[in-house]
């Protein structure tokens with residue numbers, strides 16, 4: 001359990017990450033806001049409380065690895081890495097510029113802290129499996145954390161990776177599925193349903209928990225001691241709200257990608273300020 005003080009601090013960090021997301025959207029005039037904001041609490045808890053990382057040593061061999069399989073959520077990753085100190089926050093203002101280090105999808109060759117390139121959905125889990133196997137071969141006790149989208153599960157490659165990771169008993173892997181119930185073109189269950197997710201992943205040999213993925217206390221409680229079961233990879237199905245934190249955009253498919261006016265951004269920033277002021 002997080003203490004009350006720790007929880008307050010973490011909630012403030014999550015608001016700061018969301019503010020960073022808006023800062024990039026203001027700079028670039030557009031961005032994948034919905035999926036970034038649904039996953040912001042997961043990334044905040046991972047980077048500020050759970051993962052073993054050192055922003056001064058992004059290549060430290062013993063570090064935990066993070067794979068943002070749903071690469072279009074990159075604003076959450078950039079916002080978290082900046083908040084953690086992997087790079088200067090002024091870089092956030094270059095989002096959308098030609099040749100920026102903060103591309104529309106993450107690039108490990110440009111930005112410290114990005115472990116692998118993603119963006120074409122359905123590849124992150126395979127990459128994470130390879131990382132986990134490599135860590136085991138090298139006798140390192142580091143862990144691999146992954147965030148996937150629920151719509152992303154439509155890519156068949158994920159299910160090969162799910163089987164392989166379980167087959168190799170890679171219990172140093174923890175995956176979050178950001179189940180915000182929406183994808184690019186509608187409700188995930190309408191576009192391509194893989195429900196019931198918990199039963200399907202269990203059938204693939206994973207140890208599964210279902211939590212509220214916008215509740216920092218629940219994320220912390222469930223993600224700290226892995227594996228959930230020895231010899232099995234761990235899976236957290238995180239029920240979240242797309243565009244969490246912006247009341248006018250929450251759970252709306254039209255905010256998958258957002259091209260706001262300045263006035264809309266002002267309203268969004270006010271909403272986050274109100275959340276921050278209400279933290280107690």
Ligand SMILES: Cc1ncc(C[n+]2csc(CCOP(=O)(O)OP(=O)(O)O)c2C)c(N)n1
Pocket residue numbers: 034035036038070072073119120121122148149150151152153155178180182183184185188242256
């Ligand atoms: C292979 C591939 N196909 C299509 C896309 C286009 N695309 C970008 S985001 C997205 C929807 C993803 O939905 P979900 O994983 O649920 O993400 P979230 O709701 O968190 O934004 C799609 C189809 C892509 N990036 N990669």
Ligand SMILES: [Mg+2]
Pocket residue numbers: 035149150151178179180181182183188
């Ligand atoms: Mg989704």
